[in-house]
Amino acid sequence: xxxxxxxxxxxxxNGIFGENPVFRLALSLCPxxxxxxxxxxxxxxxxxxxxxxxxxxxxxxxxxxxxNPKVRIPSYMFIIATWVTVTDLVMAAYARDVxxxxxxxxxxxxxxxxxxxxxxxxxxxxxxxxxxxxxxxxGMGFLLALVLLGIFREALGKGSLWxxxxxxxxxxxxxxxxxxxxxxxxxxMGWLNWIDRKFFGGTGGGGGGH
Amino acid sequence: xxxxxxxxxxxxxxFIAAAIIMGVTYKxxxxxxxxxxxxxxxxxxKEMAPDAKDPIAVAGTWTVHSKxxxxxxxxxDKKPVGYIASTAGKGYSSFILMLVSxxxxxxxxxIKILHxxxxxxxxxxxxxxxxxxQFTGKTLNQIVxxxxxxxxxxxxxxxxxxxxxxxxxxxxxxxQTLVDKYGSGIAQAAANExxx
Numbered sequence: 001x002x003x004x005x006x007x008x009x010x011x012x013x014n015g016i017f018g019e020n021p022v023f024r025l026a027l028s029l030c031p032x033x034x035x036x037x038x039x040x041x042x043x044x045x046x047x048x049x050x051x052x053x054x055x056x057x058x059x060x061x062x063x064x065x066x067x068n069p070k071v072r073i074p075s076y077m078f079i080i081a082t083w084v085t086v087t088d089l090v091m092a093a094y095a096r097d098v099x100x101x102x103x104x105x106x107x108x109x110x111x112x113x114x115x116x117x118x119x120x121x122x123x124x125x126x127x128x129x130x131x132x133x134x135x136x137x138x139g140m141g142f143l144l145a146l147v148l149l150g151i152f153r154e155a156l157g158k159g160s161l162w163x164x165x166x167x168x169x170x171x172x173x174x175x176x177x178x179x180x181x182x183x184x185x186x187x188x189m190g191w192l193n194w195i196d197r198k199f200f201g202g203t204g205g206g207g208g209g210h
Numbered sequence: 211x212x213x214x215x216x217x218x219x220x221x222x223x224x225f226i227a228a229a230i231i232m233g234v235t236y237k238x239x240x241x242x243x244x245x246x247x248x249x250x251x252x253x254x255x256k257e258m259a260p261d262a263k264d265p266i267a268v269a270g271t272w273t274v275h276s277k278x279x280x281x282x283x284x285x286x287d288k289k290p291v292g293y294i295a296s297t298a299g300k301g302y303s304s305f306i307l308m309l310v311s312x313x314x315x316x317x318x319x320x321i322k323i324l325h326x327x328x329x330x331x332x333x334x335x336x337x338x339x340x341x342x343x344q345f346t347g348k349t350l351n352q353i354v355x356x357x358x359x360x361x362x363x364x365x366x367x368x369x370x371x372x373x374x375x376x377x378x379x380x381x382x383x384x385x386q387t388l389v390d391k392y393g394s395g396i397a398q399a400a401a402n403e404x405x406x
Contacts, residue, residue: 037332068220070213075224082228086235093239096246104327104334176332177369 015137021114022145028114033181042150046143057135060123258311259284299380302372310384333373
């Protein structure tokens with residue numbers, strides 16, 4: 001893939017639809033289940049991942065010729081950990097209000113399979129700018145997936161969106177519990193695959209991950 | 211053998227670089243963070259006792275979960291208007307740090323959660339007004355966590371029982387401490403007031 005002409009449109013489309021981290025690659029499902037009990041949580045987590053993925057992909061791409069292939073995974077882990085820690089520290093000092101909202105999510109990103117996966121699959125073989133675009137597109141796909149799941153679960157489980165209640169009846173509490181997360185994930189994945197098969201003639205997707 | 215050294219060196223180089231980057235960032239940001247956190251704490255204390263005119267001073271320390279926490283007396287013209295204690299409860303994945311204020315009638319006035327690391331979406335619901343508001347006006351004996359609907363006690367958040375219990379226990383410990391320290395004094399003052 002190291003051609004000079006890079007089709008950014010394809011990369012972006014790939015990140016958001018074709019290889020959507022949650023619904024297609026089925027990676028990073030545990031954080032996706034854990035934080036999507038509300039739209040707001042999902043959105044903030046998505047933004048944090050978007051930023052970290054862009055930076056990590058860029059760094060890995062820059063260092064791709066220096067990293068010994070035999071120890072690339074621990075090297076990527078360290079790059080991820082460094083970016084996450086630096087983001088956390090800088091936010092804690094300079095953006096207190098944002099940090100109070102997002103601080104909980106930042107540190108979790110260290111263990112995200114999707115970040116490591118894109119570093120390995122894309123950034124280690126591509127130049128700086130395409131790698132960063134890929135990271136941003138994948139982050140965008142992750143963010144969209146989390147927001148979709150968040151809307152679904154919060155509307156059913158709490159009767160609210162972004163913390164604002166719109167129905168006063170007793171909600172389906174199970175949807176905001178981890179169990180409901182799996183239900184929502186399965187339903188969404190199946191539904192999107194159905195749309196893909198029915199209207200776009202795709203084969204559907206959904207691999208196995210953690 | 212040569213390969214082994216090469217691999218080790220390349221890893222070590224990355225580790226050292228990462229350590230330096232993180233260290234420098236910490237060094238640069240920690241004073242600003244420390245200052246901001248201190249200021250936030252002062253503001254939080256002021257919010258806890260808005261009717262105190264004098265600056266809120268540390269009155270002593272107490273221990274819970276083998277860590278020491280401070281308590282404060284809020285006064286206006288040297289007369290106490292309320293007491294505040296910082297406290298902690300052991301939650302699901304973190305210690306929940308809180309400020310608890312009581313009025314001179316030994317009833318809980320307000321709870322403020324300063325820091326916690328509970329699960330987003332579940333445990334972090336303890337920060338919501340609908341939960342913390344339950345404590346207002348409760349006496350020490352009423353601070354009991356129950357799982358059913360209640361007006362007398364504290365109702366746990368479904369799906370976040372452990373975090374709810376952590377907050378409840380933290381508040382109970384703090385109120386207990388404040389009552390032990392100031393309860394008799396307040397009773398004495400009330401008795402004197404009646405005599406006059």
